[in-house]
Amino acid sequence: MADAPLDPLLLGQRVVAILETGQRTATYKLALLMALIEHCIENLPERPDDRLTVPIPELAHRVLSIYWRQVRAFEGRDLVQVRGSTGRITEAAKTLRAAAGAANSGLSLEVAMLRAPDAYEQAIEKITVALAKQPLPRLQKLPGAPTSDPFLYDDSLLGEGVTRSRLRAHGDSIVLNAGIAHGLARLAGLLKPALETMWVDDVRRMNRFLDEQVPDVAGHLFGRERIALAAVRGPLKDAFGNDCFYCGATLPPDNPIDHVLPWSLVGIDGLANLVSSCARCNGDKGGALPAVDLVDRSLARNPDVLEQIASDLTWPTQRERVVAAARGLYRGQPSGVPTWAGFKQSKRLDIAFPPSWL
Numbered sequence: 264m265a266d267a268p269l270d271p272l273l274l275g276q277r278v279v280a281i282l283e284t285g286q287r288t289a290t291y292k293l294a295l296l297m298a299l300i301e302h303c304i305e306n307l308p309e310r311p312d313d314r315l316t317v318p319i320p321e322l323a324h325r326v327l328s329i330y331w332r333q334v335r336a337f338e339g340r341d342l343v344q345v346r347g348s349t350g351r352i353t354e355a356a357k358t359l360r361a362a363a364g365a366a367n368s369g370l371s372l373e374v375a376m377l378r379a380p381d382a383y384e385q386a387i388e389k390i391t392v393a394l395a396k397q398p399l400p401r402l403q404k405l406p407g408a409p410t411s412d413p414f415l416y417d418d419s420l421l422g423e424g425v426t427r428s429r430l431r432a433h434g435d436s437i438v439l440n441a442g443i444a445h446g447l448a449r450l451a452g453l454l455k456p457a458l459e460t461m462w463v464d465d466v467r468r469m470n471r472f473l474d475e476q477v478p479d480v481a482g483h484l485f486g487r488e489r490i491a492l493a494a495v496r497g498p499l500k501d502a503f504g505n506d507c508f509y510c511g512a513t514l515p516p517d518n519p520i521d522h523v524l525p526w527s528l529v530g531i532d533g534l535a536n537l538v539s540s541c542a543r544c545n546g547d548k549g550g551a552l553p554a555v556d557l558v559d560r561s562l563a564r565n566p567d568v569l570e571q572i573a574s575d576l577t578w579p580t581q582r583e584r585v586v587a588a589a590r591g592l593y594r595g596q597p598s599g600v601p602t603w604a605g606f607k608q609s610k611r612l613d614i615a616f617p618p619s620w621l
């Protein structure tokens with residue numbers, strides 16, 4: 264079914280409806296949707312109606328990176344994210360943390376992958392199968408319905424009975440229906456904050472001890488405290504100067520590190536997406552989409568210098584990922600939408616003369 268592309272607004276309504284109607288006994292469906300949205304942004308097909316093949320191991324990596332920070336102890340305890348059973352996905356993330364010697368530390372997933380490559384592969388294998396058994400088929404199934412409603416992708420192969428070899432035999436992937444990839448990328452700015460809110464609610468419900476106090480659950484889950492970005496502060500200043508990337512103000516020793524493409528939309532911690540910023544610009548920008556010329560200016564920074572910092576710190580640059588995500592974010596927007604152009608300034612999106620990377 265669903266050969267005619269779904270209108271993005273209808274798509275958004277259906278996604279939200281399916282999440283709100285289904286009793287969520289785990290946060291896995293939310294993680295899966297976030298991973299799908301990010302994948303669509305970074306792999307936007309050429310035409311709006313194109314289908315998109317999504318390798319399940321790539322979704323597994325994105326899901327792992329979402330849970331990576333979340334599985335650390337919070338207020339001294341492990342958070343329950345699955346009701347009534349051990350979470351296969353969260354356990355895989357914890358096992359990798361242990362293997363990389365990162366139990367509760369701020370170590371990034373990228374560094375853990377370098378330290379414990381075999382354990383990383385095992386985690387991806389486990390999560391790939393776990394996704395194929397439950398969240399992928401369940402995402403499109405309404406409570407009480409005998410079969411799923413495959414409006415996003417065909418899930419007839421997936422379910423509890425699926426094996427690793429059967430998945431491999433079918434290309435280890437799902438195929439998004441016509442128009443879904445563009446639709447999800449366009450809706451990212453609306454859907455991602457809604458998914459985060461649902462997630463925080465679910466975790467509060469599944470972890471009674473959180474009712475008693477009001478700790479910053481959202482901060483723990485979605486990295487508002489961020490992973491330890493402090494390590495890049497000095498090297499970025501040494502390389503590009505001690506002033507704010509956006510307004511040029513001289514920076515104090517403890518200035519924020521800003522994600523040019525917002526963390527809340529694409530979550531890319533690579534150096535190509537990081538700049539030194541003053542607290543004023545960083546706070547004002549928030550989760551807004553930056554003006555295209557700001558992204559252009561950050562991408563124009565000397566790649567050799569960034570690579571040098573990357574190798575000194577064992578910290579990836581992820582330039583290609585930033586470029587792909589920027590394409591996905593801007594191409595999905597109608598022209599004329601406001602973008603953040605500096606402290607208290609906005610600029611309407613106009614990609615009539617796009618930079619070479621767009």
Ligand SMILES: [Zn+2]
Nearest residue numbers: 507510541544
């Ligand atoms: Zn500034």
